[in-house]
Amino acid sequence: MVAHMNAEALRSTIASGEAWYFSRSRNALWRKGETSGQTQRVVEMRVDCDQDAVWIRVEQVGAACHTARRSCFYRKVNPGAGGDAELSFVEAERLFDPKTVYRK
Amino acid sequence: MVAHMNAEALRSTIASGEAWYFSRSRNALWRKGETSGQTQRVVEMRVDCDQDAVWIRVEQVGAACHTARRSCFYRKVNPGAGGDAELSFVEAERLFDPKTVYRK
Numbered sequence: 134m135v136a137h138m139n140a141e142a143l144r145s146t147i148a149s150g151e152a153w154y155f156s157r158s159r160n161a162l163w164r165k166g167e168t169s170g171q172t173q174r175v176v177e178m179r180v181d182c183d184q185d186a187v188w189i190r191v192e193q194v195g196a197a198c199h200t201a202r203r204s205c206f207y208r209k210v211n212p213g214a215g216g217d218a219e220l221s222f223v224e225a226e227r228l229f230d231p232k233t234v235y236r237k
Numbered sequence: 238m239v240a241h242m243n244a245e246a247l248r249s250t251i252a253s254g255e256a257w258y259f260s261r262s263r264n265a266l267w268r269k270g271e272t273s274g275q276t277q278r279v280v281e282m283r284v285d286c287d288q289d290a291v292w293i294r295v296e297q298v299g300a301a302c303h304t305a306r307r308s309c310f311y312r313k314v315n316p317g318a319g320g321d322a323e324l325s326f327v328e329a330e331r332l333f334d335p336k337t338v339y340r341k
Contacts, residue, residue, distance in 0.1 A: 134285070135285060135290040144320055147314065147316050147320060147322045148316070148320040150316070177313065178313065178314040179310040179311075179312060179313050179314065179327070180310070180312050180314060180324065181238070181239060181309040181310050182302050182303065182304050182306075182309040182311070183309075186239040186309075186310075187314075188310045198286050199286065200286050202286075205285040205286040205287075205290075206283040206284070206285050206290075206292045207283075207286070208283060208284050209281065209282065209283050210251065210282040210283060210284060210291075212251045212252070212254070216248055216251060216252040218251045220284065223283070
């Protein structure tokens, strides 16, 4: 998954060892899984060369994706003729019914 | 590495099988490695659930990072006391002298 962290989310993640993010649409700090139960324990955290991106390897409870897939990257881009592309599903099994976990 | 793609960069990447990005600071489309030689051949491309992030697995010629490291994520964040953190180098070998490849 890809999500935004602000300074507070980064601090909370480092201090707690659980992944925290900042929702720009809801303008709110957010602990991953706090309502869904799909938490992430940080196993390793790295920063990139210009220190504006953070990569974390996590122990994922259940699914990272709100569609109930383990990863948000469950569709492959297949190049087609003339620069077109088609998507196909890969590792796209749902681990639960997302309606039972995500309500909005 | 993490970099920005606009629609044209995405189209060029799909059509050519080489990674293209869009530099927001230079306001220019950019084929990875076009001046440095450190090109990326696309092995697999995926999109995320809300289709605003692209993940590509590449065959990297040399180093992805402008610091001459294979990856931009060559520093680990180690949690310290009281919410502080320290960085340590991991997989941080330089594959060449970056001054010989990147001039600006």
